[in-house]
Amino acid sequence: MTATFGPGEKLKPAELQGEYGCSANTIRDVLLRLAKVGLVEFEMQRGFRAKHSTPEHRHDVAQFRIMLEQEGARLSILQGGLDWEARLSASHHKLRHIETQIIRDQQHDTYVTLWSDAEYEFHDTLISACKSSVLRETFESIYVQFRQQMVNLERDFGTDYFKAIIVEHQSILDAALARNIAGCQAAIYDHLKRNLSSNHVGPTLQRTAEITA
Amino acid sequence: MTATFGPGEKLKPAELQGEYGCSANTIRDVLLRLAKVGLVEFEMQRGFRAKHSTPEHRHDVAQFRIMLEQEGARLSILQGGLDWEARLSASHHKLRHIETQIIRDQQHDTYVTLWSDAEYEFHDTLISACKSSVLRETFESIYVQFRQQMVNLERDFGTDYFKAIIVEHQSILDAALARNIAGCQAAIYDHLKRNLSSNHVGPTLQRTAEITA
DNA sequence: CTTCCAAGAAATTTCAAAATTTTTGCGATT
DNA sequence: AATCGCAAAAATTTTGAAATTTCTTGGAAG
Numbered sequence: 372m373t374a375t376f377g378p379g380e381k382l383k384p385a386e387l388q389g390e391y392g393c394s395a396n397t398i399r400d401v402l403l404r405l406a407k408v409g410l411v412e413f414e415m416q417r418g419f420r421a422k423h424s425t426p427e428h429r430h431d432v433a434q435f436r437i438m439l440e441q442e443g444a445r446l447s448i449l450q451g452g453l454d455w456e457a458r459l460s461a462s463h464h465k466l467r468h469i470e471t472q473i474i475r476d477q478q479h480d481t482y483v484t485l486w487s488d489a490e491y492e493f494h495d496t497l498i499s500a501c502k503s504s505v506l507r508e509t510f511e512s513i514y515v516q517f518r519q520q521m522v523n524l525e526r527d528f529g530t531d532y533f534k535a536i537i538v539e540h541q542s543i544l545d546a547a548l549a550r551n552i553a554g555c556q557a558a559i560y561d562h563l564k565r566n567l568s569s570n571h572v573g574p575t576l577q578r579t580a581e582i583t584a
Numbered sequence: 585m586t587a588t589f590g591p592g593e594k595l596k597p598a599e600l601q602g603e604y605g606c607s608a609n610t611i612r613d614v615l616l617r618l619a620k621v622g623l624v625e626f627e628m629q630r631g632f633r634a635k636h637s638t639p640e641h642r643h644d645v646a647q648f649r650i651m652l653e654q655e656g657a658r659l660s661i662l663q664g665g666l667d668w669e670a671r672l673s674a675s676h677h678k679l680r681h682i683e684t685q686i687i688r689d690q691q692h693d694t695y696v697t698l699w700s701d702a703e704y705e706f707h708d709t710l711i712s713a714c715k716s717s718v719l720r721e722t723f724e725s726i727y728v729q730f731r732q733q734m735v736n737l738e739r740d741f742g743t744d745y746f747k748a749i750i751v752e753h754q755s756i757l758d759a760a761l762a763r764n765i766a767g768c769q770a771a772i773y774d775h776l777k778r779n780l781s782s783n784h785v786g787p788t789l790q791r792t793a794e795i796t797a
Numbered sequence: 798c799t800t801c802c803a804a805g806a807a808a809t810t811t812c813a814a815a816a817t818t819t820t821t822g823c824g825a826t827t
Numbered sequence: 828a829a830t831c832g833c834a835a836a837a838a839t840t841t842t843g844a845a846a847t848t849t850c851t852t853g854g855a856a857g
Contacts, residue, residue: 393815397811416818
């Protein structure tokens with residue numbers, strides 16, 4: 372996720388052993404566990420590779436994430452209680468504070484881990500009342516893959532980017548707290564659509580204009 | 585998946601070593617790979633367990649499968665060509681033949697692997713034109729988990745059961761070939777709804793009556 | 798009666814080397 | 828010029844045992 376290895380790069384336990392100060396078998400063990408999360412590719416009898424990265428795959432991951440998050444949000448809005456609202460507000464407050472600081476300090480690189488963790492916490496809290504551990508765990512996996520795919524993509528995470536996503540996160544929060552399912556799903560789509568390629572069939576739920584109004 | 589181990593049962597490499605005629609480390613390696621598919625639970629420093637099984641979890645797995653299959657079918661119907669139609673017909677023909685034989689011969693247990701493979705092939709072919717490897721791989725994982733959850737549930741896989749699912753598979757096929765997205769999604773819901781618990785929030789797409797008509 | 802702690806037992810993880818499998822390089826054949 | 832086969836090299840997998848961590852048990856303290 373830190374682009375230490377290029378997309379599709381071979382990961383050989385015998386070589387990495389030195390870098391990480393442990394035996395080749397331990398590396399293998401760890402790589403198998405990373406494969407479970409989808410960060411590493413594994414093929415029997417032919418070892419490990421860092422996940423490949425193509426425009427098609429990035430679109431694929433983004434679209435899948437949209438579907439999971441929209442469904443998780445729907446179920447949470449239907450089933451979440453006051454406790455969920457409180458936790459969602461809290462995680463949003465934290466995220467917003469960090470994003471504001473990033474814009475002020477211009478220290479984008481320093482905060483990257485802090486921001487990434489807070490962003491995950493917000494999106495995870497959003498779907499946390501869905502009462503589906505399968506959906507929740509799959510989302511964690513795809514979120515990590517999503518972030519991994521974006522690392523390789525040298526986009527300008529400039530001030531404008533953060534100004535935009537502050538608004539987007541706010542829209543998601545507002546719709547969720549207002550128990551507006553369609554509006555929340557539209558806000559999720561708007562938040563993530565920059566990662567979709569055009570000339571592809573889009574996700575089911577993407578209506579935006581009239582719903583949020 | 586053959587209920588060799590009970591739900592939640594501890595899986596200790598040192599013990600299984602004897603059963604499978606290999607070293608404990610090889611067992612560990614294999615269990616890590618089964619954990620990737622979701623058939624085995626793994627927790628750092630505390631080993632492996634066969635997946636737990638509760639009514640809530642079975643509902644969860646079934647609902648998630650419905651969502652994936654409905655979305656996969658939608659994308660396939662939109663994007664699949666003649667080749668997809670041909671492969672879908674072929675896999676359905678094979679599945680139907682096996683199901684008919686099962687009803688005739690009453691040999692339910694003999695055909696179980698054959699049937700299970702053919703059933704997976706049909707459902708996988710249905711979503712095979714979705715152009716999303718992430719969706720396809722997640723579906724494979726959840727299908728296997730679904731089957732695993734059902735093994736522990738001693739239900740009557742009697743003649744009536746197979747008579748019913750022959751009709752259900754036919755409905756899915758017909759709607760797919762007719763490029764009827766909503767109808768196909770409804771047929772998928774009807775096929776799998778027996779695995780959902782009541783008193784739970786249901787999946788998004790479950791309308792059935794008027795759509796298929 | 799519960800809680801805490803330590804020692805022993807059991808389980809998990811790591812290691813280094815051997816065995817197996819795949820990949821590579823090169824010459825012969827079509 | 829391309830394909831095939833074979834030996835060497837490289838990589839992956841398996842092994843058995845050592846090191847580490849967790850779990851259990853029984854007794855002392857609160």
